[in-house]
Amino acid sequence: MNVLIYENEQQIGIAAGNYMCGQVLQKPDSVLGLATGSTPLKPYSQMAELYKKGVVDFSKVKTFNLDEYVNLDVKDKNSYHTFMHENLFKHINIPQENINFLNGNSDNLEKECKEYEKRIKEAGGIDVQLLGIGSNGHIAFNEPADCFQRWSHVVTLKESTVKDNSRFFNSIEEVPTQAVTMGIGSIMQAKKILIIALGEKKAKAIKQLIDGNVTPQCPASVLQFHANVTLMLDKGAASLL
Numbered sequence: 001m002n003v004l005i006y007e008n009e010q011q012i013g014i015a016a017g018n019y020m021c022g023q024v025l026q027k028p029d030s031v032l033g034l035a036t037g038s039t040p041l042k043p044y045s046q047m048a049e050l051y052k053k054g055v056v057d058f059s060k061v062k063t064f065n066l067d068e069y070v071n072l073d074v075k076d077k078n079s080y081h082t083f084m085h086e087n088l089f090k091h092i093n094i095p096q097e098n099i100n101f102l103n104g105n106s107d108n109l110e111k112e113c114k115e116y117e118k119r120i121k122e123a124g125g126i127d128v129q130l131l132g133i134g135s136n137g138h139i140a141f142n143e144p145a146d147c148f149q150r151w152s153h154v155v156t157l158k159e160s161t162v163k164d165n166s167r168f169f170n171s172i173e174e175v176p177t178q179a180v181t182m183g184i185g186s187i188m189q190a191k192k193i194l195i196i197a198l199g200e201k202k203a204k205a206i207k208q209l210i211d212g213n214v215t216p217q218c219p220a221s222v223l224q225f226h227a228n229v230t231l232m233l234d235k236g237a238a239s240l241l
Contacts, residue, residue, distance in 0.1 A: 001210060001223075002230040005238045009198050012232045013042020016130070016196055019230070021047055021056040023128045023192075029060040031120075033129035033187075034088075035140075036065065036080045037165075039196050040130060041087060048091035058094040062123050064116075066131075066140040067181035068104040070154065078168050079104075102152065102180040109180055113152035117186065129190035133197050136160050137205040137218035141181035144217045150185035154178060184222055192228045195220075197237035206233060207240040 006012045020043060024030050034040070050056045065080055074081040081101055089099060100119055106112035120126060131139050136158065142149055143158045157165075157177055166172040187193070197206050208218040210231075215221055223229050 003210065003238075003241070004230065004232050006232060006234055008234055009042060012196055012198070012234060014046050016040070016043035016194060016232055017046020017050065019194055019232075020128060020130065021050045024056050024058060024061055027127060028057065029062070030127045031062045031064065031123045031125065033126040033182075033190055034063050034065050034084065035130045035132050036067070036083045037132050039132035039198060043130070043196065044088040044091075048088060051092045058092045060098075061094055062098045062100065063094065064100045064120055064123070064126060064182075065102070066129075066187075067179050068102045069176040070104040070109065070178035070180060072104060072176050074101075074105070078174075102182075104176075104180050109154045113154070113180060116152045116182075120186065120189075126190040128192045128194060129187055131187070131193060131195045131220075133195060133202055133205050133209065133220050134161060135164060135201050135205060137208055137220045139184075139187060139195075139220045139223075141179040142184055142187075142219040144219060146216060148184040148216045148219065148222060151183040152181065152186055153183055155181055184219060188222065188226055193223060193226055193230070195223070195229065195231045197231065197233050199234065200236040200239055202237040203240040206231070206237050210241065 068080045072079050102116050103112050141155045162175045166175050169175050209220040212221055214224055
């Protein structure tokens with residue numbers, strides 16, 4: 001693993017945004033795996049800034065988002081559809097038809113998950129997968145469990161994850177308790193993985209990811225088996241290394 005430690009979130013945002021744009025400059029029709037939450041906000045801002053300056057062109061890029069809540073209107077401000085459009089897609093020139101999400105409002109979620117995997121495969125696979133990490137070691141919505149979930153699937157969110165995400169909602173009661181998410185196998189098939197972690201709250205999970213036993217109780221630990229992983233950490237997230 002390539003572990004990079006930065007002074008603050010601003011530095012990581014610039015470095016991570018540059019990393020993602022560098023992939024597109026190297027391969028204009030790149031397939032990007034994207035994440036949501038507070039962690040990628042500054043990287044997305046940097047990507048939009050580089051597009052605005054004419055440095056990078058996203059017109060041939062395809063994207064696949066990691067996850068989406070179940071039974072949450074895509075126009076809801078907390079849906080990941082809305083998050084991605086507000087924070088990245090409306091600021092760059094990616095064609096709408098090149099943007100892919102799991103549909104958490106599908107009548108047949110299992111079928112939706114299988115078709116999502118098929119779409120990723122037909123696109124040629126993900127070139128770079130951007131990840132955050134939960135305080136309990138989850139990646140995407142792959143929660144600590146007794147076994148690794150291989151492909152995209154429906155998941156019931158752990159209480160700790162619901163609590164973490166409640167900061168985005170008016171109350172914890174509004175937070176969806178289910179989501180559809182790429183599986184561990186889906187993530188591991190990405191050619192490159194970029195993980196960002198901010199704050200001491202993530203330090204224990206980062207320590208486990210890098211130095212701990214590989215166990216589904218810390219889903220991120222499986223990334224020890226991936227051939228090309230870069231971690232961008234602030235000093236808080238790196239404090240136990």
